[in-house]
Each structure stands twice: as C-alpha cells, then as structure tokens.
Amino acid sequence: MKPNFEQFKDIPGTTIFTIEKTRQGYHLNEFCMSLRTAENRVRFLADQRTYLDEWAMTEEQKQAVLDRDFQKMLDNGGNVYFLAKLFASDGLSYVQAVSTMTDMNVEEYTAMMVAGGRNIEGWRSKKERGEA
C-alpha cells in the first residue's frame, strides 16, 4: 500500500509524527532521550549550549530547545514523547508543557480540561476553519 503522508496536513493545530519526521528529528529526539539519566540532566541544565553542541542538531533545533519552544521543536521533527524528557528535566508536567503550545495559559488550559476538554467542534479541518 502506498503511504499517504499528505492526509494528515488538514488537521488543525496538529503535527503527526510520521516516518519522515523520524529522519528530520533524529538528532533532536536522541538528544532528548539522553536526558533519561540524572547525570545527563544535571550536566545539560548546568550548561545547555555546550551540551547541545555535542549533538548533530540544526541551529534552529538547538535554539528551539534553548527557548523551550515546543511547537518549533515539533515543526523541526520533534515528537512530544521525546520532548517530554526535556520538560521533565525542567520539572514540568505534561499539562504545564503542553499548554504552552496552545493559546491559553496553564490555568486556562487546566480549567478547560476540568470542564471536559477541548470540544472537537470546529477543530476537525483546517479547510473548515479557513486556515488552508
């Protein structure tokens, strides 16, 4: 069966992690994986730039990490389960980190979740939303 990577592009506010993304994000994601040990977390947090320069990441990927710009990391091949090692190193929960990718602050985001989460109506298609 011929893979269809284009089919995901109409989902608004969503980056589907495809096999192609594993090529683009390989070094960024492997950097994140390295933060699974306490020693590396300490070393990274002590001197982030030096630690990042040990990885064959693009400058844009490194800057996104330094800025903790999770959306930009997704755009550059990052996957959220890998990025979780980065925000865990910062002591952030999934809710705290994930909310930064939305237009809400963490209090507003948490309130939305407690009220039942983001309603899917209006969020199925970029075309429907006039974004494509």
Added chain:
Amino acid sequence: MARITAGIATSHVPAVGAAIDMGRTEEDYWKPMFAGYEFSKTWMKDNNPDVAIIVYNDHASYFGMDIIPTFAMGIAESFAICDEGYGPRPVPVVQGAPELATHLAASLILDDFDMTVLNVLEVDHGLTVPMSLMFGTPDKWPTKVIPLAVNVVMYPQPSGERCLALGKAIRDAVEQFDEDLNVQVWGTGGMSHQIQGARAGLINLPFDRKFMDDLVNQPEVLQYKPHLEYMIEAGSEGVELIMWLVMRGALGDHVDEVYRFNHVPASNTSVGHLILTPKENA
C-alpha cells in the same frame, strides 16, 4: 492448557502514576478517577491471573529513534522500570513469564506476525500505570507479565485489522500452551487525547463511548477504522486505542461486559476502562 479468562482495557496516563506515587489520590482532582477503579481492584483480587499479557506502547522511554519495532514481545525473567526524566517510578520490578512468552513469540512468528524479540526491556508508565490501577501499591506485583509493545508513536502504526488478528493469534497460541495457566490480556492507552500543538487538550467523549460499545459488540467494524479517523476524532495520541483491539481479538467473538468506567480529565486525557470476559468461558 492455558486459557484466556479476561481482557482489561485502561488508559495509562503518566500523571495517574505520579498521583499514586506522590500519595495524591484522595485530592479533589483525582478522587473521582481513582474511585472508578475501586471495583476493578476488588475484582482483580478475586480473578488474579497467573500471567497478564500487557499490550502497551513505549513512550520514548526504552526505544528511541534507533530501533522502532511495530510489535515487540518481552521474553525476559524481569523488566526494570524506566527513568522517563523524573526518575523511575517507585514500583516493584515487573516479573516476566519467559516460558509462556517464548512459546507465544515463537507461535506468533510462525503465524506470520513478525514479532521483535526482546531479551532486555525496561518498561514505562504505559505498562506500570495500568498495573498500579488494577493492583494498587503492593510490595511485589501479584502476577507475571508479558509486555507486548506496539508502535503507536510513529505513523504508520499497524492497522486495526492487524491488531485484531494479532489478538486472535495470541488466543490460539495461549490455548496451545500445555501448562494450566490463567491468562489475561490487557489493552492500554487512549482514550481521546492530544498532547501537542494548538489543538492540545482535545477530548471526544461521544467517540470514546461509541468505541467502547463497538469494541464490546462489533469489534470487526473497528478493524477498518483508519488511523486518520482516530487522529481527527480522538486526537493525535488517541490512535493508541488500536492496542485495545489486540486485547479484544484475544477474547473470541462474544464477550460479557463486567465493568465500564469513563472519566474526564486525567491530565490531558479522557480515561476509559473496561473489564471483559469471553462468553465461551462460562
């Protein structure tokens, strides 16, 4: 002969593990969710399996980008707990079931399910959170475990058809194992959730309830649900629900629904939980 006596489905939200580990289950936020598993913990005490085959996904905790197996089975004596960035969860080491696991992995490969064989595996919240929900906080887990890791993180994930068929093949293989064992199959992950991008926080409870109804009554319909539909309707991470199909396939054509629970939210996620038993098993 070994036999499959029940199937368990449950979400495996990491924050649920953190709430248990930090003693926060009585807090207002968490109490209603944990209350929904009280029945299950009691039921498990009366129906404790010798072995649980736990279908789960690794969340970049053991498998990185180097090797991405579609299906992988842990056949080791034991499985250590991953450090997912916060330090390993303070839960007991998971004991394996190497004799059944080797039989199972070999049977599945011979049946054309090209299982990756894992002689070493560390397990993450995807496997340990369901165990905590079903068993509480024992000093030692009361059952042996065969981890079955499914790639749901990278597209393409295995098809629903493949997952349901794998469950059926697991059932056949378990029944061909000579030792008299009580075996459960657990499907974990889901339900609707999205933890990335501007659409993060998406929950679709009508989808989740319909999925549960279909899983119980007409799983053959679900096998043709495309990945795209999960991603649109249940969020980019909702595609984890294909793992519930493996569990369902292992229970045979007809099941009894022993228990069902839904709760929104746990962290970013719609929590769903089912206990099913095969009808033929009465």
